[in-house]
Amino acid sequence: MGEVIVITSGKGGVGKTTTTANIGTGLSLEGKSTVLVDADIGLRNLDVVMGLENRIVYDLVDVVDGVCRLRQALIKDKRYSNLYLLPAAQTKDKNAVSPQQMQQLTAELAKEFDYVIVDCPAGIEQGFKNAIAGANKAIVVTTPEVSAVRDADRIIGLLEANGLKNPQLIINRLRIDMVKRGDMMNIDDMIDILAIELIGVVPDDEHIVVSTNRGEPAVSNDESIAGRAYRNVVKRILGEDVPFMDLDTEQGFITKLAKMFGFAKKR
Amino acid sequence: MSENAVVFKGTKEGLYILIKEDMDLDKIKYNLNDKIKPSKRFFEGAKIVNFKGKKLTKEEFEELKELVENDYGMLVLGEYTQDSDMLTDKEDAKEHMNYEKLPYDNVVQDKVLMLRATVRSGQLIEFIGNIVIIGDVNPGAQIKATGSIVIMGTMRGVAHAGSNGDYGAYVAALNLLPAQIRIGDIITRSPDGLGVRTSVPEMAVVKRGMIFVEPYLPNR
Numbered sequence: 001m002g003e004v005i006v007i008t009s010g011k012g013g014v015g016k017t018t019t020t021a022n023i024g025t026g027l028s029l030e031g032k033s034t035v036l037v038d039a040d041i042g043l044r045n046l047d048v049v050m051g052l053e054n055r056i057v058y059d060l061v062d063v064v065d066g067v068c069r070l071r072q073a074l075i076k077d078k079r080y081s082n083l084y085l086l087p088a089a090q091t092k093d094k095n096a097v098s099p100q101q102m103q104q105l106t107a108e109l110a111k112e113f114d115y116v117i118v119d120c121p122a123g124i125e126q127g128f129k130n131a132i133a134g135a136n137k138a139i140v141v142t143t144p145e146v147s148a149v150r151d152a153d154r155i156i157g158l159l160e161a162n163g164l165k166n167p168q169l170i171i172n173r174l175r176i177d178m179v180k181r182g183d184m185m186n187i188d189d190m191i192d193i194l195a196i197e198l199i200g201v202v203p204d205d206e207h208i209v210v211s212t213n214r215g216e217p218a219v220s221n222d223e224s225i226a227g228r229a230y231r232n233v234v235k236r237i238l239g240e241d242v243p244f245m246d247l248d249t250e251q252g253f254i255t256k257l258a259k260m261f262g263f264a265k266k267r
Numbered sequence: 268m269s270e271n272a273v274v275f276k277g278t279k280e281g282l283y284i285l286i287k288e289d290m291d292l293d294k295i296k297y298n299l300n301d302k303i304k305p306s307k308r309f310f311e312g313a314k315i316v317n318f319k320g321k322k323l324t325k326e327e328f329e330e331l332k333e334l335v336e337n338d339y340g341m342l343v344l345g346e347y348t349q350d351s352d353m354l355t356d357k358e359d360a361k362e363h364m365n366y367e368k369l370p371y372d373n374v375v376q377d378k379v380l381m382l383r384a385t386v387r388s389g390q391l392i393e394f395i396g397n398i399v400i401i402g403d404v405n406p407g408a409q410i411k412a413t414g415s416i417v418i419m420g421t422m423r424g425v426a427h428a429g430s431n432g433d434y435g436a437y438v439a440a441l442n443l444l445p446a447q448i449r450i451g452d453i454i455t456r457s458p459d460g461l462g463v464r465t466s467v468p469e470m471a472v473v474k475r476g477m478i479f480v481e482p483y484l485p486n487r
Contacts, residue, residue, distance in 0.1 A: 042389055044407075053406065054446040054456040056425075078459065090407045091391040 002110040005117050006135035010151030012122030014143045015172040018208060020119040021049045025217040026234030028083035032114040035084040039131035040121035041096055044088035051215020052085055061089035061096045070108060094126040099133035106134030124158060138167035144174055144185040153194055170200040176247040200233035202226050203247055272298040282313055286320040292327055296334060303339050310339050317345030377414045406446055439470035439483060453478055
């Protein structure tokens with residue numbers, strides 16, 4: 001029986017879909033059979049981020065409505081043979097499925113896959129309820145902004161109220177230079193407020209934009225610092241004890257050189 | 268049983284009862300009752316020119332006639348004819364004008380849905396007949412027709428022509444860059460990566476069981 005993990009955040013635009021794509025790809029790189037489920041019916045994106053949009057024939061709503069079999073709707077990833085995607089419908093809305101149906105669906109998927117990763121839509125309405133219905137673990141994504149942290153806090157409360165105890169936290173798009181200047185919330189502040197286990201800090205990285213547009217998750221790119229951070233997240237999901245990256249050393253060569261000679265700007 | 272087997276259609280000559288094809292008599296009667304009962308008084312004394320649509324047998328005709336005349340006090344003026352799809356009213360006659368005299372093959376006389384708009388992600392345009400879009404179709408949008416699809420703009424979404432299984436249907440666009448094209452039950456998707464970009468109008472047709480995309484103005 002596989003594990004069903006929902007990736008959620010409350011606020012939009014913090015990187016739920018990117019995180020889902022990267023964790024899923026990362027898990028399959030580690031040899032785990034993984035299926036990504038896009039629960040964002042009507043505003044689907046995961047297929048685009050995975051570069052699989054043009055392969056969609058059937059979707060989640062078709063499966064739930066019995067138009068097709070579950071197997072028919074699963075799209076095999078173009079790079080990894082143990083990675084699949086169940087896309088959302090785009091022409092329907094969140095009310096097209098119920099939490100009970102999602103529960104059945106994820107349970108069926110969990111029989112066949114090691115990991116079922118559900119990409120939750122923003123908000124706390126029907127879509128959120130559907131996405132968390134079948135999950136037995138939750139990962140909350142936030143960015144170092146007061147508004148995102150506020151929403152994450154609300155979401156953690158709702159998750160716990162729905163029986164998803166001990167959600168884990170990923171802090172996304174952190175800019176260590178801004179944190180140092182005191183212009184951005186630091187990790188400790190966020191942990192202090194949210195009081196849940198941190199399983200990843202993903203630095204802001206231009207590679208993410210490029211990889212999202214290309215439909216190739218950054219986790220498979222060795223050059224991407226965010227990709228490396230996601231690989232660490234995956235290892236932590238698998239139970240390994242990986243130390244957090246020292247983001248301070250993850251700087252450009254010039255900066256490092258300048259620092260060495262004492263020319264670096266005061267931070 | 269919610270399906271409408273029966274439609275009342277008013278024409279210059281009077282009222283027709285249009286009966287959908289593929290409906291069995293029980294369903295027709297059920298629908299007739301369903302339609303007339305709530306406004307029984309309105310229909311009382313109404314003169315029905317004839318039944319149209321489904322080809323009825325003599326017995327079926329008599330049975331329906333009896334139903335509307337005896338139960339609801341309506342009057343059926345017409346007689347039973349073999350060809351119930353009679354072209355008595357002029358509108359219908361116009362629809363059946365003989366285009367076969369034109370010196371072309373493939374003249375299509377199906378209905379056409381004309382739409383002047385940008386079709387955006389999440390929108391589904393579905394029609395029994397052909398679809399012409401004056402505008403673009405964006406990624407995530409879907410166009411589905413039992414006939415052919417013509418896009419006077421850029422096609423970036425999913426096009427499904429011949430959705431009833433008509434392999435003769437086609438998809439044409441000024442700029443054909445679809446995520447997916449389906450004709451009948453054949454599905455093809457765009458190649459991964461940026462692929463080849465042409466600036467000429469193209470159309471997708473079925474040949475030898477596969478979907479081919481080719482310019483339809485080869486001399487340009």
